[in-house]
Amino acid sequence: MKPPVVPSLPPPVDQDYVDQVIARHSARAGRLLSILEELQEHNPQKYLPMEVLDYVAAKTDIPRAQVYSVVSFYALFNLEPQGKNTICICRGTACHTRGSRNLLERLKLELGVKDSAEEGGGADKLSVTTSDGKYTLRTVACFGQCALAPVVEVNHNILGHVNEQALKREIDHLEGDRRKHANQ
Ligand code: FES
Numbered sequence: 001m002k003p004p005v006v007p008s009l010p011p012p013v014d015q016d017y018v019d020q021v022i023a024r025h026s027a028r029a030g031r032l033l034s035i036l037e038e039l040q041e042h043n044p045q046k047y048l049p050m051e052v053l054d055y056v057a058a059k060t061d062i063p064r065a066q067v068y069s070v071v072s073f074y075a076l077f078n079l080e081p082q083g084k085n086t087i088c089i090c091r092g093t094a095c096h097t098r099g100s101r102n103l104l105e106r107l108k109l110e111l112g113v114k115d116s117a118e119e120g121g122g123a124d125k126l127s128v129t130t131s132d133g134k135y136t137l138r139t140v141a142c143f144g145q146c147a148l149a150p151v152v153e154v155n156h157n158i159l160g161h162v163n164e165q166a167l168k169r170e171i172d173h174l175e176g177d178r179r180k181h182a183n184q
Pocket of ligand 1: 090091092093094095096141142143144145146147149150151
């Protein structure tokens, strides 16, 4: 049987780096997850382009369908470029009853995210990046931290008992950091 054809990766993807990551994890159990995690982390926009998934599938001899299903199954993987900051609001029952809907609406207003086709999968399953690339706003079904409801994750930091004022302070803080970096 002929070996699978491995497509080459178009710029700006660093094919040598991708090859190194695949080689480093090749002998490990669960290598696919490790490879995908590392490649996504290395991408400045924190996502996995389709051509990278095709490449990984061909190089590792793992069926494409399996690679895609892993990426779709795990919420940590992104198929679209992400904003510089990620804010994720829990929409589980405990958080919902403690006001996460209001937090979400407030955040949409703050960030200028419209209630429209920009939202993927309806109001309770949101993943949208602002047009300036500053923020990605997402929702999640449950963080497993229900005692802290309502829970919001900001750049991978879990915040509990969040109210609108606290959320506004977080945004102001992120904006302040951004301005500081812009002036450096
Ligand atoms: S429902 Fe929000 S953390 Fe569980």
